[in-house]
Amino acid sequence: MTDNDRPDERRPDLDAELRRLFADERLTLPVAEDIENAVVVGARRRRRHRTTVAAAGGVLAVAALVFVGAALTGIGGHLTHTVTAAAPPSLSATLTTAPATTTPTVRNDAYLLGPYGADGLKLGMPAGAALKMGYSPVSIMGSPYAQGKCIGYTVYPTLPADQDGPTTTPPVTTDALPTKEAPSAARSVIEQKLAKERLVTVLVSARGSIVQLGGVTGLHTPEGIGLGTSAKRVYAVYAEQLKAAGAPASGRSVAVPVPGNDTATYVFYLGADGTVTSLWLRSDSDVTCQ
Amino acid sequence: MTALVPSTARAVGGVDRQPKPDEAGHIEIEEDFGEFVRAVLPGLLRYGHALTGNPHDAADLVQGVLERIGARWSFVLRRTGDPVAYARRAMANAHVSRWRRTRRENLVAELPDTAVWQPDRFDDEPLWQAVRALPPRQRAVMVLRYYEDLSEAEIASTLGISKGTVKSQANKAMASLRARLGVTVAEGREAR
Numbered sequence: 003m004t005d006n007d008r009p010d011e012r013r014p015d016l017d018a019e020l021r022r023l024f025a026d027e028r029l030t031l032p033v034a035e036d037i038e039n040a041v042v043v044g045a046r047r048r049r050r051h052r053t054t055v056a057a058a059g060g061v062l063a064v065a066a067l068v069f070v071g072a073a074l075t076g077i078g079g080h081l082t083h084t085v086t087a088a089a090p091p092s093l094s095a096t097l098t099t100a101p102a103t104t105t106p107t108v109r110n111d112a113y114l115l116g117p118y119g120a121d122g123l124k125l126g127m128p129a130g131a132a133l134k135m136g137y138s139p140v141s142i143m144g145s146p147y148a149q150g151k152c153i154g155y156t157v158y159p160t161l162p163a164d165q166d167g168p169t170t171t172p173p174v175t176t177d178a179l180p181t182k183e184a185p186s187a188a189r190s191v192i193e194q195k196l197a198k199e200r201l202v203t204v205l206v207s208a209r210g211s212i213v214q215l216g217g218v219t220g221l222h223t224p225e226g227i228g229l230g231t232s233a234k235r236v237y238a239v240y241a242e243q244l245k246a247a248g249a250p251a252s253g254r255s256v257a258v259p260v261p262g263n264d265t266a267t268y269v270f271y272l273g274a275d276g277t278v279t280s281l282w283l284r285s286d287s288d289v290t291c292q
Numbered sequence: 293m294t295a296l297v298p299s300t301a302r303a304v305g306g307v308d309r310q311p312k313p314d315e316a317g318h319i320e321i322e323e324d325f326g327e328f329v330r331a332v333l334p335g336l337l338r339y340g341h342a343l344t345g346n347p348h349d350a351a352d353l354v355q356g357v358l359e360r361i362g363a364r365w366s367f368v369l370r371r372t373g374d375p376v377a378y379a380r381r382a383m384a385n386a387h388v389s390r391w392r393r394t395r396r397e398n399l400v401a402e403l404p405d406t407a408v409w410q411p412d413r414f415d416d417e418p419l420w421q422a423v424r425a426l427p428p429r430q431r432a433v434m435v436l437r438y439y440e441d442l443s444e445a446e447i448a449s450t451l452g453i454s455k456g457t458v459k460s461q462a463n464k465a466m467a468s469l470r471a472r473l474g475v476t477v478a479e480g481r482e483a484r
Contacts, residue, residue, distance in 0.1 A: 033334055045358070
């Protein structure tokens, strides 16, 4: 209302007070140890996402080729009896086992969020068990935080489980988690940084069990939804589940019943640009954080 | 069946862990950027704290802006003489526009915080409380003026608003601050 007609009544004292305030040492914040890595990894993700979007058509074509190639390899392998899987050569068996026989996709098991957990972490598991399995709590922001009655921790595997590829095919056993065998010093800087893309934030209930996990993480759902996925794609991929749940298809977050797990929900938060900015696997059966 | 295809697409395009040939060049750039982050983080967090009014949003803001800068690090280095100044301007803008786009509950939902977050060490500072209570754009103007010592014209170009708007926002901000501090300041130091 009085946009321009109010004379500037600044008094020297308030000016000086403001300068003093902004020079105050208490404005300084402690820098969390791992934030630098988180930033570098986040920047890489953004850069790749940009590149990926630019080359989306090409990638899809390559993906289709790899997919077909993998399927063919699987079928061929079965026919020559060299494949270890004893599954009958039905179409579905071929499709599910074939990717597991190729090196690049095996590695990605560790990047899956859902249907029951992520890597070795599972919904409902006691938080202490996660630590025993080799997950270290790091905090990007400096300390654990609370949400309602839950405490949130950001954790990551101390060593990536899948650095050597196929040996870690079973995705959710303790064997897949860090052991002392792999000398961490031998790993390249980039590997160490990449490992942290698997940062997972877990929310732990007052009872001490994991009730939600995910966050801003390099993980993706088995259906291929991860950071940067468009809302449109989320709605398309989970159309069936959303329809069954009668969930409204709008808003800043999308809650989707998890395919293959009746007691959990995916929650995808959407940024202003309509892409996923964080993703969570939330337990429906355990106590909530309220 | 078709659901498997996007999954594979992501595996190929996104999270393959083998550094690709074209990735090799990026390793050096990333290390350089990492150095930059290490050097500027304390200052930017402090600045973010002033801008946003709380540690959590500050960290969030700094992280977001730095990631965007890092994603195009060589470009930023080439095109801006001073990446720190660039980062600060980007933060001021991101703060104002993010607030406009998304509401607070959204940020909280995404990265839950609140209750057990570090106690705010400014709680006993009336002026800080008053500054925090300002709307984001007014606060940004205050920070750019008193923290960054920018002129009205510089503030205007940083935030992409007119000089008149800078002036009016500053006036409103000062009026709110005075009103909020009325009791403590007017009866104390500012009593004529």
